[in-house]
Amino acid sequence: MNSHGGAPSRGKPATLRQVAELAGVSTATASKALNGRQQVSATTRQRVLDAADRLSFTPNSLAQAMLHGSSGTVGLLTHDLEGRFSIPILMGAEDAFGAGQTSVFLCDSREDAIRERHHIRALLGRRVDGLIVVGSQTNPRRSLGHDLPVPVVYVYAPSSDERDTSVIADNVAAGRLAVQHLVGIGRRRIAHIAGDPTYAAARDREAGIGAALADAGLTQVGPSRSGSWSEAWGRTGAHAVLEAGEPVDAIVCDSDQIARGALDLLRDRGVRVPGDIAVISFDNWGPFATGSRPQLTSIDFNFQQMGRRAAELIFAALAGEPAAGTQAIAPRLVIRGSTTVGA
Amino acid sequence: MNSHGGAPSRGKPATLRQVAELAGVSTATASKALNGRQQVSATTRQRVLDAADRLSFTPNSLAQAMLHGSSGTVGLLTHDLEGRFSIPILMGAEDAFGAGQTSVFLCDSREDAIRERHHIRALLGRRVDGLIVVGSQTNPRRSLGHDLPVPVVYVYAPSSDERDTSVIADNVAAGRLAVQHLVGIGRRRIAHIAGDPTYAAARDREAGIGAALADAGLTQVGPSRSGSWSEAWGRTGAHAVLEAGEPVDAIVCDSDQIARGALDLLRDRGVRVPGDIAVISFDNWGPFATGSRPQLTSIDFNFQQMGRRAAELIFAALAGEPAAGTQAIAPRLVIRGSTTVGA
């Protein structure tokens, strides 16, 4: 359509042979010249480089992969791109790989086992060097099995099979961290609005909260109130906490969204945050955590780091150092206005 | 590490030759059998299929690609995976491709031109059949040029070069749609809290709003108030609208986040929504739009459809039917409680 100059706008890209011909050498020499091998004279090398440049030569990685035996490619299998978990994880992985020579194939299986199989076949056909499987829940997921020809790392949702390699968020530590912060700023009467109790995340956070309270010699105010992960539940839960009548000076919410709902209700009731009640939550989901008034102190699970770690584990396995078992990534406290006036 | 049975846990995957040997035929016959060619006897075919199965044979797409000349692969270049725009677009594209035999390479250039070049080189090296470039702003972006050997489609952020192919959101239509809905439910005194005025999105929406108001014989209440895309600005903007003193019965907010802020302030002031003032916004960002009280009526830009369209355009270009120019995808009204009591 719009051909001009030396660079071909369409049509097949230049091949090494064409470069070699233009430079007046053999393909072998051209290859050496382009790959920085020492067995080429300076002038020849320059001639080859010029030719390559003139033809906008880009080596065909497919051909290289066939020889070398590995494609420099990794498959990323996710279940919900919508989710705020998958994306940072994906970024971390892409980052860790992208620095090197590895490219990432993205596949979304939409929670569908059939589609998942289909994608895995396609990825193996493309001879990916490894597979990263990202779940959207913390609940363990079915293993892909051990007969795959490439290393597999499960992220966020661990594999239910201990022999697999998994990277997860440390929800217990997160629960502890939240309570420790509240205790650190002098709160003693701490309530908990939990998420959906069918999620391991909710149960683990509860365990962490309980442990940290015990460490501090405190007792939780009221039971952990379970619901869903929504703002609406945050309102309902906060309402229940206030209605219970027991004095409270802090609330741990299982997600930023729940905290938003709680904040909402507390303001309606004229409760000051953090003056009367401090609020802390989990996820540190940017727009939610920073859009509220006051902004939310939140526990960040370092998803991006989880993605990076997954990439590293793939590399390690490729290098012959597999690391079976589950690794937990430490969470991080991000302090904002819902727990401290200064911040 | 954990080898057993017939399927190799590691080591090179089985090749066609191995399958052929196991089945006692030539590679050519094996190839025909596996690819459903008619020139093979039923018994032979079955023998080959069995052998392939026993070796968990997966054809090497790289080799196939080298022959066929195309890799069945597309590059997706994005600038912000965080963004709520890129993800649905990406899903739409992955969907449209995934149905067929195409896999998607994901690359995030982090707004960095160097990194972008690097990624493009890598993708071209892998012989992608096409490139989809997703921007995070509606503002036009620099073209990648016309000397690339594969078709390129720009999404969300169009190319500044008219000769390129772009798919964008129709912000003018969105502005109209918002006003038409408000007028349809009987509102006459409409104000506008705009986003960041350096964004084409904000300017286009304003144009659409103005046009629809004119069509209805109405005049906007007060100026379009420009700010940022945040909840904080939504509060400030709503405050300004109320302070201006002119009666208002509806506010168009340039994003769901702005609308959340506005809702927040209106409630503080005892203004009922939608009773006293209806609120409508753009983006229809799930958790934000449905988490508020009342839920937000919002204009959805059909990002997923944009992604699909981009994929289709790549296919079309590959089939020799390029479509230069910019295509706008029609937005869609999603009605919720912030404009109607019934919904």
Add this chain to the structure above:
DNA sequence: CTGTTAGCGCTTTCAG
């Protein structure tokens, strides 16, 4: 119906 041959683009011995 089946097998032989050639070759996709590249790298790597191994001679010259």
Add this chain to the structure above:
DNA sequence: CTGAAAGCGCTAACAG
């Protein structure tokens, strides 16, 4: 220092 030849895994002619 350079080139000829072999081969990665697969498919598409062509013979047989």
